Amino acid sequence: MGLNRQQLSTLNSQGYLVVPNFYSPEQCQLLKAEIRQIIRAEMDVNSRGRQMSATFNASVEVEKQNIGNYFIESGDKIRFFYEEDPDKENNEMFERPLNKIGHALHWHSKIFRKLSLEYCKTSSILRSLGFIKPSICQSMYIFKREKVGSAVRPHTDGTFQISTGAVVGFWVALEDATIRNGCLWFEPGSHQKEIQSFYERTDESNFETMKLRNPQQYDDSKFVPCEVKAGDLVLIDKAVIHKSEQNTSEKPRDAFTFHVNENYNADWSKLNWLQPTGRSASFPVVFDDSI
Numbered sequence: 001m002g003l004n005r006q007q008l009s010t011l012n013s014q015g016y017l018v019v020p021n022f023y024s025p026e027q028c029q030l031l032k033a034e035i036r037q038i039i040r041a042e043m044d045v046n047s048r049g050r051q052m053s054a055t056f057n058a059s060v061e062v063e064k065q066n067i068g069n070y071f072i073e074s075g076d077k078i079r080f081f082y083e084e085d086p087d088k089e090n091n092e093m094f095e096r097p098l099n100k101i102g103h104a105l106h107w108h109s110k111i112f113r114k115l116s117l118e119y120c121k122t123s124s125i126l127r128s129l130g131f132i133k134p135s136i137c138q139s140m141y142i143f144k145r146e147k148v149g150s151a152v153r154p155h156t157d158g159t160f161q162i163s164t165g166a167v168v169g170f171w172v173a174l175e176d177a178t179i180r181n182g183c184l185w186f187e188p189g190s191h192q193k194e195i196q197s198f199y200e201r202t203d204e205s206n207f208e209t210m211k212l213r214n215p216q217q218y219d220d221s222k223f224v225p226c227e228v229k230a231g232d233l234v235l236i237d238k239a240v241i242h243k244s245e246q247n248t249s250e251k252p253r254d255a256f257t258f259h260v261n262e263n264y265n266a267d268w269s270k271l272n273w274l275q276p277t278g279r280s281a282s283f284p285v286v287f288d289d290s291i
């Protein structure tokens with residue numbers, strides 16, 4: 001179930017790799033049903049007066065952001081982020097389409113945990129990639145709803161998850177992802193260059209203001225689309241440049257993604273927005289082969 005030599009070679013040369021059928025059609029349905037259940041529970045709480053939510057716009061250039069506690073404290077919680085209203089007319093947050101739910105589905109939901117942290121295919125792939133003590137630092141359900149799902153600007157994951165060790169993204173399509181409904185796009189081989197920009201807390205004790213150090217420009221002509229079927233996994237090296245476009249189609253493009261970081265001989269930057277606080281002193285570990 002791990003990656004074969006050919007797959008490892010493609011990942012090494014391109015910086016990303018499609019692994020077909022990571023989830024079965026039934027597992028995709030299970031995750032979609034579970035997220036509907038999580039949304040229903042949240043709406044129920046909100047109808048009784050709690051108003052906690054935020055918008056998320058990944059297409060905006062983040063040079064300096066006052067992002068507030070709702071986002072920065074979401075690393076060990078399940079929190080809701082909505083599309084920004086382009087004409088700003090609709091002030092009612094809960095009537096806006098969801099952009100994503102994160103960042104600890106793998107802690108709080110048994111089903112998301114079983115299909116990420118405890119999933120045998122996750123550990124087999126990580127072992128074949130040479131991980132020794134991997135943990136899941138975040139998980140997200142990304143909606144990219146039909147007609148309104150916004151673009152995600154070009155970036156490397158290592159910009160937002162700064163570590164001296166390996167970080168790999170597991171991105172799984174829960175619907176067929178096409179150019180029209182906003183599939184991922186990659187600049188193949190771009191992971192061979194060093195990551196240059198870093199999204200950091202302005203200081204270790206400041207939990208609200210983030211700064212993008214050394215913002216980069218990316219060349220749109222270098223991207224190639226990565227269309228995949230529902231259930232397919234895309235593995236994403238932390239240094240490969242990728243993006244997704246707006247969903248202009250009539251079809252949704254749901255995806256579940258989680259990021260894995262190596263802990264063995266690796267330092268997780270204290271300036272990362274995402275810190276293992278609250279529930280645990282470290283992110284939940286997939287396996288520990290160092291002992």
Ligand SMILES: O=C(O)CCC(=O)C(=O)O
Pocket residue numbers: 142144152157169171182183184242243244255257
């Ligand atoms: O799902 C998307 O559209 C973008 C996801 C992405 O870029 C990421 O998880 O790093």
